Amino acid sequence: MLRTSLSIGLDAISYGMVLFIISIGLSIMMGLMRVVNLAHGAFSMIGGYLASFALKSAGLGYPLAIALAVLGTIVIALPIEFLLYRRIYRKSDELTQLLLTIGIAFVIIGVANYLMGPTTKSIPLPAMLSGPVDLGFRMIPAHRLFAVACGVCTAGLLWLLIDRTGFGIRLRAAVDNGDMAEALGIKTQILFSATFALAVGLAAFGGVVGAELLPIEPFYALRYMVVFLVVVSVGGAGSIPGAVAASILLGLADTTGKYLAPEYGEFFFYLAVILVVFLFPNGLLGRKH
Amino acid sequence: MSVKLGLIGAVAIAAASMSPAQGDTIKVGIIGTMSGPYALFGQNFKYGIGAWVAEHGSKVGDHQVEFIYRDEESPNPAKSKALAQELIVKDKVQYLAGLYFTPDAMAVAPLLEEAKVPMVVMNAATSAIVEKSPYIVRTSFTMWQNTVPAAKVARAGGARKVAIAVSDYGPGIDAETAFKKTFEAEGGSVAEAIRMPLNTTDFSPIMQRIKDSGADMIFTFLPAGPPTLGFVKAYIDNGLKASGVKLLSTGDVVTEPDLPNIGDSGLGILSTYHYAVSHDSPENKAFLADMAKVGAKPDEITMASVAAYDGARLIYKMIEATNGQKDPEKALAAVKGMNWVSPRGPVSIDPATRHIRQNVYLREVAKQDGKLLNKELQTFDAQPDWGLAKD
Numbered sequence: 208m209l210r211t212s213l214s215i216g217l218d219a220i221s222y223g224m225v226l227f228i229i230s231i232g233l234s235i236m237m238g239l240m241r242v243v244n245l246a247h248g249a250f251s252m253i254g255g256y257l258a259s260f261a262l263k264s265a266g267l268g269y270p271l272a273i274a275l276a277v278l279g280t281i282v283i284a285l286p287i288e289f290l291l292y293r294r295i296y297r298k299s300d301e302l303t304q305l306l307l308t309i310g311i312a313f314v315i316i317g318v319a320n321y322l323m324g325p326t327t328k329s330i331p332l333p334a335m336l337s338g339p340v341d342l343g344f345r346m347i348p349a350h351r352l353f354a355v356a357c358g359v360c361t362a363g364l365l366w367l368l369i370d371r372t373g374f375g376i377r378l379r380a381a382v383d384n385g386d387m388a389e390a391l392g393i394k395t396q397i398l399f400s401a402t403f404a405l406a407v408g409l410a411a412f413g414g415v416v417g418a419e420l421l422p423i424e425p426f427y428a429l430r431y432m433v434v435f436l437v438v439v440s441v442g443g444a445g446s447i448p449g450a451v452a453a454s455i456l457l458g459l460a461d462t463t464g465k466y467l468a469p470e471y472g473e474f475f476f477y478l479a480v481i482l483v484v485f486l487f488p489n490g491l492l493g494r495k496h
Numbered sequence: 497m498s499v500k501l502g503l504i505g506a507v508a509i510a511a512a513s514m515s516p517a518q519g520d521t522i523k524v525g526i527i528g529t530m531s532g533p534y535a536l537f538g539q540n541f542k543y544g545i546g547a548w549v550a551e552h553g554s555k556v557g558d559h560q561v562e563f564i565y566r567d568e569e570s571p572n573p574a575k576s577k578a579l580a581q582e583l584i585v586k587d588k589v590q591y592l593a594g595l596y597f598t599p600d601a602m603a604v605a606p607l608l609e610e611a612k613v614p615m616v617v618m619n620a621a622t623s624a625i626v627e628k629s630p631y632i633v634r635t636s637f638t639m640w641q642n643t644v645p646a647a648k649v650a651r652a653g654g655a656r657k658v659a660i661a662v663s664d665y666g667p668g669i670d671a672e673t674a675f676k677k678t679f680e681a682e683g684g685s686v687a688e689a690i691r692m693p694l695n696t697t698d699f700s701p702i703m704q705r706i707k708d709s710g711a712d713m714i715f716t717f718l719p720a721g722p723p724t725l726g727f728v729k730a731y732i733d734n735g736l737k738a739s740g741v742k743l744l745s746t747g748d749v750v751t752e753p754d755l756p757n758i759g760d761s762g763l764g765i766l767s768t769y770h771y772a773v774s775h776d777s778p779e780n781k782a783f784l785a786d787m788a789k790v791g792a793k794p795d796e797i798t799m800a801s802v803a804a805y806d807g808a809r810l811i812y813k814m815i816e817a818t819n820g821q822k823d824p825e826k827a828l829a830a831v832k833g834m835n836w837v838s839p840r841g842p843v844s845i846d847p848a849t850r851h852i853r854q855n856v857y858l859r860e861v862a863k864q865d866g867k868l869l870n871k872e873l874q875t876f877d878a879q880p881d882w883g884l885a886k887d
Contacts, residue, residue: 325535329757339735346735466701472693
């Protein structure tokens with residue numbers, strides 16, 4: 208019994224951490240810039256494709272491939288930010304945001320399908336991270352431990368960045384009162400562009416690290432979008448601890464459900480979502496807007 | 497200037513398409529997944545038909561044959577029905593073909609008798625489809641057809657306790673039922689039967705559950721596509737392979753386009769299926785050469801292209817038998833009992849069920865000249881659709 212609970216807990220945390228890494232970028236966009244970015248999954252997918260290319264065609268190592276995926280995705284996304292996203296920060300109405308960002312997602316899907324083909328692209332893992340690790344009470348894929356480590360680091364670094372640096376202070380000022388921040392000499396436009404780049408970079412990072420669970424193919428961009436949005440709304444937009452809590456809670460609901468009663472499908476996942484949203488309409492740790 | 501030229505061109509094309517056809521043109525409507533997550537298989541329909549036309553020309557006697565492609569995208573019965581109606585009424589097709597998904601094929605079936613249009617199903621694999629209309633003939637496979645040999649192999653290989661894990665939808669449940677029935681009849685027991693939701697991405701808890709059940713073999717079916725990869729990886733990475741639990745599946749789980757992604761850790765995985773791209777026969781070599789001619793890349797070829805290639809053969813035969821006239825009874829009579837050597841091996845159309853009778857092969861993932869492939873180990877001759885065969 209104890210063994211089973213431990214085993215389920217471990218699966219839940221590792222699945223939750225992958226969800227966290229991908230969703231936190233979306234959470235930042237929604238919480239800080241008030242943009243419901245439905246193209247977020249598309250940027251994760253671009254990251255995955257770039258990493259796959261770097262590893263398989265360019266022959267780079269795994270750490271270099273991750274760096275290339277993150278930077279490359281930011282480089283691809285910045286012109287889109289300059290031309291399109293800049294117009295929908297903060298003040299624009301939600302319908303415009305949804306239509307624009309889902310349009311961007313469709314375009315990226317089409318381009319990916321045309322350039323890379325409809326088949327799944329793998330991201331080969333280095334020997335150190337592939338295969339099982341024996342933990343004594345069970346075997347676990349080494350890669351999952353890596354994902355958990357990545358998730359913990361990401362959460363910690365982001366918290367430092369937003370809560371403890373000058374950039375974070377200015378960003379929060381711009382979010383709370385953009386006009387006043389502007390009047391005090393904070394260049395909000397640059398701040399928002401930088402935050403957009405951060406969100407996209409995190410998306411790409413999550414796309415690469417999570418590719419074992421969410422394989423890279425053109426429809427990735429929309430297939431998992433609902434799950435990412437659910438994590439953000441359960442955790443509360445913009446809250447890092449909220450996103451961590453939501454990811455682990457949802458990971459736990461999903462994993463336990465699958466282990467004990469797989470025929471119920473996603474029932475437990477969505478039951479958890481309904482309960483949380485019912486009890487905490489702004490998400491676990493979200494702020495009222 | 498260029499705008500003007502373009503206009504003239506457009507007018508010329510419009511005029512040409514309105515002028516009465518030379519001789520006569522027999523139109524064939526193909527409904528397949530041309531876009532979306534399953535676009536690879538729609539592409540394969542197109543390649544397979546293209547390969548047939550490249551080999552046999554686009555004419556049957558004096559009749560020009562024209563294939564019109566429409567996109568079913570996803571399991572979407574309402575849309576497929578509308579597409580079929582449009583093809584029948586507006587394009588006046590004499591034959592329908594394609595259909596990747598079972599629900600889509602089921603939705604089109606009621607139209608056929610009224611419109612007097614025969615339909616060649618090139619994929620949808622639920623047994624009951626051929627019973628929905630006397631005008632349906634199928635060149636693909638069924639779950640029962642591929643699964644019954646799998647259960648026999650499992651038992652013969654010494655498996656006693658099996659865990660079954662299938663996707664929770666029509667064909668998955670067919671596979672579960674077929675395996676369970678056959679395996680228990682042969683004296684084995686089923687430790688666990690798990691139905692996984694179609695959109696499952698994390699298979700780790702399922703692997704853990706199978707491990708705890710004490711099964712010595714897993715039988716699985718998932719539709720070819722991204723989740724199959726996750727399933728196989730979870731099997732390997734959770735240590736089931738290392739601890740000696742064997743994996744047996746239908747070929748859908750180890751399609752050739754997915755093999756490079758599974759990688760060397762997939763070596764030794766067993767599957768039963770009706771077509772391996774590596775099948776060694778002169779017919780298959782010729783087929784693959786024709787496929788290359790129409791632009792199919794070697795790592796994109798799947799079973800759907802062979803079903804389409806053989807489907808085009810049936811359509812040509814029906815056109816020949818009716819001399820281009822609309823006579824579905826005569827057309828169907830011409831293909832019932834027809835037999836030929838397909839790229840997958842010798843096949844025939846069962847006159848009673850109108851489903852294809854074919855060899856099913858036991859294969860193993862192996863490496864040859866640095867390339868992963870499904871190596872055929874054993875042949876089950878002339879398998880009928882066990883789901884329809886009355887016993």
